[in-house]
Amino acid sequence: MNPFVNVEINQAVATITFFHPQSNSFPSSQLKQLTEAITQLNDNSQVSVIVLKSEGEKAFCAGASFDELLQVDTIEKGRAFFSGFAHVINAMRKSNKIIVGRIQGKTVGGGVGIVAACDYTFAHTDAAIKLSELAIGIGPFVIEPAVSRKIGMPAMSEMTLEATEWKTAQWAHKNMLFTRLFDSYETMDASLDVFVTQLSSFNPEALFEMKKVLWKDTEHWDTLLLERAEISGTLVLSDFTKNALNAFKKK
Structure with a gap:
């Protein structure tokens, strides 16, 4: 399938589904589509709850598109x-x-930030998480405020510094x-449906x-995250990062 961001509305619940063939990673074009989808729903007074999910079962989100990161050659493009x-x-x-986030599989980097920005989450026991940014020469600067807000700075530090280790669901x-947390997709989805139906009745x-x-x-x-984006956008130009990304792609 081709990449997509879809919105479906059923009564007071809007479901946003995203997909990319590379483990639901995000190129900039899809990040823009997702931003627009969320923002446009602000004008729909009939909707009070959004379910955010990705297609498939193996990965919720693999974070930034490595293909696009390798093409970044200026600070402006990186930012x-x-x-x-x-x-x-x-x-x-x-x-x-x-x-409300539906997290069915593994999540890396920027995907962890998206999970953290959800107000409530349903997850499967296969949904391991990792912040691998330091291992490729950058850092989770943009998403840090959202993740730290949810899990606290000690856990954020642990995840960040253990950049090659998966944390379990x-x-x-x-x-x-x-x-x-659920060990069955069927139970998770049934519970999610009950929850959002009740929530949307409030x-x-x-x-x-x-x-x-x-x-x-x-x-x-609004200002802080863009300042953080400039830090990452500068670091991605380093030889360390370029070599790390190329080595990862060859695996």
């Missing part, structure tokens, strides 16, 4: 690419809908990145006010 993740997280943060659940004005409370003191992220 623009990593700003894509900044825009997605800020769109999720500023959305007037509660966002149980670890993610214990550290509050995953709200609910007063949408109350949900929106609660959303603002949940994200209090993050207004500066």
